[in-house]
Amino acid sequence: MGLAIALHVLSAVIWVGGMFFAFMAMRPAVVEVVEASQRGVLWCKTLSRFFQWVWLAVLLLLVTGYWMIFSVFGGMAGAGWHIHAMQALGLVMMLLYFHVYFAPFRRLKQAVAENNPQEGGRQVGRIRRLVGINLILGLIVVAIGAGGRYL
Numbered sequence: 001m002g003l004a005i006a007l008h009v010l011s012a013v014i015w016v017g018g019m020f021f022a023f024m025a026m027r028p029a030v031v032e033v034v035e036a037s038q039r040g041v042l043w044c045k046t047l048s049r050f051f052q053w054v055w056l057a058v059l060l061l062l063v064t065g066y067w068m069i070f071s072v073f074g075g076m077a078g079a080g081w082h083i084h085a086m087q088a089l090g091l092v093m094m095l096l097y098f099h100v101y102f103a104p105f106r107r108l109k110q111a112v113a114e115n116n117p118q119e120g121g122r123q124v125g126r127i128r129r130l131v132g133i134n135l136i137l138g139l140i141v142v143a144i145g146a147g148g149r150y151l
Helices: 001-032 036-071 080-102 106-112 119-148
Strands: none
Touching: 001 036, 001 119, 036 080, 036 106, 036 119, 080 106, 080 119, 106 119
């Protein structure tokens, strides 16, 4: 159980913390410092590295989450409301991530390969909006995970 919880929390920290950093710290700095024509390239390289970690985090969140549900709570019926809320919001987050990865991020990579900074900028904007939604959901999930059983 200790290993499952540790891997679960670390995966959430990597994913949600990475989104927080990118949205709240890196994005404003990039806008201030990097020329518009180069922002797509920077975001493409940055997100390529970050998304590798997100794939691992998603896998570990699913494996450890269901491991704990079935080994600790005895299945879905034994899990509290907070577990079900985390699961539902987490699945929505994963679906949003899959959309970001397979649609606007794919188009961003294509725009960068074609040296099209205008299209790259449009795709970065789409990614930013979806990551903003996922960040809010992620912060809610973290709050539920940390205090849900006491609410």
